[in-house]
Amino acid sequence: MAKHDLIGGSIWDEYSQKVQDLMNSPRNMGQITEEEAKERGGKLIVADFGAESCGDAVRLYWLVDEKTDIIMDAKFKSFGCGTAIASSDTMAELCIGKTVDEAVKITNIDVEKAMRDDPDTPAVPPQKMHCSVMAYDVIKAAAASYKGVDPDHFEDEIIVCECARISLGTIRDVIRMNDLKTVEEITQYTKAGAFCKSCIKPGGHEKREYYLVDILAETRAQMEAEKLKAIADAKISGNDSDLAFEELTVVGQLKAVEAVIDAEIRPMLMMDGGNMEILDIKKNDKGIIDIYIRYLGACSGCASGAGGTLYAIESVLQQNLSQNIRVLPI
Amino acid sequence: MRVYLDNNATTMVDPEAFELMKPFYCEKYGNPNSLHRFGSETHPALRRAMNQLYTALNARDKDDIIVTSCATESNNWVIKGVFFDHMLNKEKDHIIISSVEHPATSAACEFLKQFGIRVSHIPVDENGLLNPDDLRKLIDDKTALVSVMWANNETGTIFPIKELAAIAHENGALFHTDATQTVGKIKIDVQDVNVDFMSFSAHKFHGPKGIGGLYIKNSQPLTSLLHGGEHMGGRRSGTLDVAGIVGMAQALENSNKLIEFENLHVRRLRDKLEDALLEIPEISVVGDRAHRLPNTILAAVKGVEGEAMLWDLNQAGIAASTGSACASETLESNPIMEAIGADKELAHTALRLSLSRFTTEEEIDYAIVHIKKAVERLRAISSTFAYTPQGHISGL
Numbered sequence: 001m002a003k004h005d006l007i008g009g010s011i012w013d014e015y016s017q018k019v020q021d022l023m024n025s026p027r028n029m030g031q032i033t034e035e036e037a038k039e040r041g042g043k044l045i046v047a048d049f050g051a052e053s054c055g056d057a058v059r060l061y062w063l064v065d066e067k068t069d070i071i072m073d074a075k076f077k078s079f080g081c082g083t084a085i086a087s088s089d090t091m092a093e094l095c096i097g098k099t100v101d102e103a104v105k106i107t108n109i110d111v112e113k114a115m116r117d118d119p120d121t122p123a124v125p126p127q128k129m130h131c132s133v134m135a136y137d138v139i140k141a142a143a144a145s146y147k148g149v150d151p152d153h154f155e156d157e158i159i160v161c162e163c164a165r166i167s168l169g170t171i172r173d174v175i176r177m178n179d180l181k182t183v184e185e186i187t188q189y190t191k192a193g194a195f196c197k198s199c200i201k202p203g204g205h206e207k208r209e210y211y212l213v214d215i216l217a218e219t220r221a222q223m224e225a226e227k228l229k230a231i232a233d234a235k236i237s238g239n240d241s242d243l244a245f246e247e248l249t250v251v252g253q254l255k256a257v258e259a260v261i262d263a264e265i266r267p268m269l270m271m272d273g274g275n276m277e278i279l280d281i282k283k284n285d286k287g288i289i290d291i292y293i294r295y296l297g298a299c300s301g302c303a304s305g306a307g308g309t310l311y312a313i314e315s316v317l318q319q320n321l322s323q324n325i326r327v328l329p330i
Numbered sequence: 331m332r333v334y335l336d337n338n339a340t341t342m343v344d345p346e347a348f349e350l351m352k353p354f355y356c357e358k359y360g361n362p363n364s365l366h367r368f369g370s371e372t373h374p375a376l377r378r379a380m381n382q383l384y385t386a387l388n389a390r391d392k393d394d395i396i397v398t399s400c401a402t403e404s405n406n407w408v409i410k411g412v413f414f415d416h417m418l419n420k421e422k423d424h425i426i427i428s429s430v431e432h433p434a435t436s437a438a439c440e441f442l443k444q445f446g447i448r449v450s451h452i453p454v455d456e457n458g459l460l461n462p463d464d465l466r467k468l469i470d471d472k473t474a475l476v477s478v479m480w481a482n483n484e485t486g487t488i489f490p491i492k493e494l495a496a497i498a499h500e501n502g503a504l505f506h507t508d509a510t511q512t513v514g515k516i517k518i519d520v521q522d523v524n525v526d527f528m529s530f531s532a533h534k535f536h537g538p539k540g541i542g543g544l545y546i547k548n549s550q551p552l553t554s555l556l557h558g559g560e561h562m563g564g565r566r567s568g569t570l571d572v573a574g575i576v577g578m579a580q581a582l583e584n585s586n587k588l589i590e591f592e593n594l595h596v597r598r599l600r601d602k603l604e605d606a607l608l609e610i611p612e613i614s615v616v617g618d619r620a621h622r623l624p625n626t627i628l629a630a631v632k633g634v635e636g637e638a639m640l641w642d643l644n645q646a647g648i649a650a651s652t653g654s655a656c657a658s659e660t661l662e663s664n665p666i667m668e669a670i671g672a673d674k675e676l677a678h679t680a681l682r683l684s685l686s687r688f689t690t691e692e693e694i695d696y697a698i699v700h701i702k703k704a705v706e707r708l709r710a711i712s713s714t715f716a717y718t719p720q721g722h723i724s725g726l
Contacts, residue, residue: 012641023641029711052714055635055678059713077713081637085711 274299486626514585633715
């Protein structure tokens with residue numbers, strides 16, 4: 001919460017002048033009839049998206065030159081608030097002169113940016129970003145109709161953040177690849193959730209099928225489950241050499257410590273007539289793995305056993321196995 | 331021309347009330363709790379104002395009318411106060427409210443759920459009306475409080491408070507009504523309806539903003555929410571807003587005096603506007619006029635999204651409101667619309683027009699012209715509405 005947010009205000013004050021002008025006088029509002037299409041020598045495409053019951057609906061008319069696939073003209077009709085009317089009008093304007101394939105690439109971000117008075121100030125407040133989202137969907141429907149394919153042909157992924165057009169797959173991948181732990185991190189990496197914020201968690205101004213909090217929780221849970229499964233598989237197969245020291249069983253840890261001591265410590269101790277044995281391994285409340293040892297032979301009673309020798313043993317074990325190791329001579 | 335048809339949101343301050351408030355800003359500005367003359371010279375006005383409030387609501391000496399900041403505070407105080415006094419020890423754990431309560435009541439109840447409180451909702455029908463038998467079905471011996479608004483802010487529907495209060499009392503529950511939309515519009519007699527608590531807010535009846543009240547029958551115990559002073563007899567701490575109390579009391583007295591006018595002049599203008607709206611094809615109005623506040627219309631305009639309508643009316647200088655959530659921070663359907671069983675189309679095409687005694691015939695004539703223009707323009711843009719070749723208008 002910031003000072004600016006404390007008193008609220010009319011969202012209309014946040015509309016750009018372009019948006020306000022288009023709300024009052026849309027340039028491309030209207031329809032194209034079959035007769036008109038025939039006269040002008042183009043193919044008429046009519047596409048609908050949304051519904052009155054959802055609060056937003058748009059109908060897009062395209063007149064397409066079938067030889068070049070160029071959209072000769074575009075008109076719209078809209079059931080929606082003023083920003084929906086302005087966004088639909090801008091969307092229609094952006095379509096004109098483009099090929100159908102080029103038009104499919106127009107996104108809600110393109111529409112919103114085209115309605116800005118200056119490049120750095122958003123044309124609409126965040127909660128109105130969804131109005132421009134319809135532009136993308138109705139264009140897709142029109143293109144599908146023209147090409148005789150299913151609209152999903154242009155969208156093979158589930159879109160979680162409509163404003164930034166970030167897919168479910170992308171969000172999951174980014175969480176995994178970057179080990180993300182918070183929604184804020186997801187937004188930093190992808191822009192998902194940065195605009196209208198409806199996709200962050202339930203209770204925003206628009207209901208969503210997927211929310212970032214849930215995707216994060218599910219993906220983290222999957223990552224954790226996969227990690228546990230890997231450990232279990234390694235234990236079952238006996239091939240646990242790739243596991244982190246902390247993830248080993250006590251027996252496994254004992255074997256690992258013995259292996260390091262045999263390789264790097266015991267030969268040096270034996271050169272001086274000494275030796276050591278491992279008594280126990282325990283993990284304390286703070287996550288430190290305490291290794292209890294007893295010196296044998298010449299090492300027993302040696303002053304260095306509580307100083308230099310002890311530090312050397314601990315250091316070698318930490319370097320080879322885990323920084324969380326502490327060695328305690330008994 | 332500027333036409334204000336959003337009086338259920340807030341109202342213009344009564345000029346007479348405003349004149350009475352003025353001296354308490356720069357002349358008689360002493361703290362009424364101070365011992366010196368600056369403080370004490372405000373007391374006559376405070377006493378007069380409190381007498382006006384008691385008289386206007388027919389409260390008795392042993393009742394309390396506590397001045398609060400608004401009805402939101404009053405509603406919260408009742409819900410949470412009853413929780414502390416009657417529910418925290420788990421003797422009772424149940425509150426019943428209507429399904430169309432203002433969030434000041436419903437959200438306060440939701441808040442209490444985390445402490446194990448059960449909350450039940452009395453449904454309303456498609457006209458926004460409530461059947462007292464539904465309260466009988468919900469109430470049980472664990473019900474501590476029944477809270478039902480006197481009239482709904484969106485539909486204007488008036489609820490049978492007297493009957494509901496009687497049912498609550500028969501079952502050992504307290505009864506609260508949020509009378510925010512009712513006070514000043516229809517005659518209030520708290521003895522007749524026998525409520526235990528009643529909330530009201532000055533700015534809904536041409537008083538100033540930021541001041542309201544809570545009527546408490548027989549000085550019923552109610553744990554204070556604000557501590558740290560002995561103001562209002564120790565029931566509600568905070569330095570008294572002398573000007574606000576004076577303004578609220580005078581505004582209420584004047585509104586009460588003009589209730590006949592409200593029910594004749596305002597109702598006639600409302601009906602004229604409503605009749606004109608109903609001449610437009612495919613416009614419907616929620617609730618019949620007999621069970622509605624005399625100043626309120628909630629219309630559904632097929633094919634026209636609510637905020638787009640507000641925008642066009644605003645361009646013409648007309649202030650209205652909408653049941654469509656699109657004009658607010660949330661895009662979810664309006665809960666009142668859902669509660670009355672309206673389909674989602676209605677929720678997105680709702681237009682609320684609310685008059686006051688300051689609304690003139692000329693303003694209504696102007697509004698009729700511009701509402702018709704807006705409907706025509708927006709239906710021409712609409713993708714869900716079209717003129718058929720026969721000229722008949724229909725939804726698509």
